[in-house]
Amino acid sequence: QVQLQESGPGLVKPSGTLSLTCAVSGGSISSSNWWSWVRQPPGMGLEWIGEIFHGGSTNYNPSLKSRVTISVDRPNNQFSLKLNSVTAADTAVYYCAKIAVAGTFLDCWGPGTLVTVSS
């Protein structure tokens, strides 16, 4: 069974770049799945950030597209998120997730990691 684990700095300075990695275990990132990032500001709802296929194809939330890059690292079985020009509004718990083969839903989630944007 696939398991996901997010990692990265818990504190990022305003105007800096948020960088997170999602390690995939129990399965190959090169399987027939897309891989996604979702975030949740404290006390608020879920916001889809974007997703990637192992071949490198990506799909981003239009509202974040100008600041987001998602990439895949097949040798290390992981994928990554970079969000630049961050502000306090980017403070959130960031989740990585596996998208089911059907493509329409997220069937496996990491535990999440809190990233705070503050000086």
Added chain:
Amino acid sequence: EIVLTQSPGTLSLSPGERATLSCRASQSVTSRSLAWYQQKPGQAPRLLIYGVSSRATGIPDRFSGSESGTDFTLTISRLEPEDFAVYYCQQYDGSRTFGQGTKVEIK
């Protein structure tokens, strides 16, 4: 972008009662691409329902999903203590959006 509006914001019920949660889409949702998730405090969301009405692995049959046009419903037939949580709907039409969530709390 398809906007999903969930109602009510909070549902106060007692264990054993029936819960009915609504998710209304701003336009037609791509064929059966509506899912529901449950989230408990401090935990990641968990997939409950996909394809409008199919239960995910391990989800008890007291959870069911249905649709009527652009209105989608999650029903919990008899609330168990572990069902008190926040529930989100999500759609996919090439871009993903989530509803704002419904909190089911103990009355």
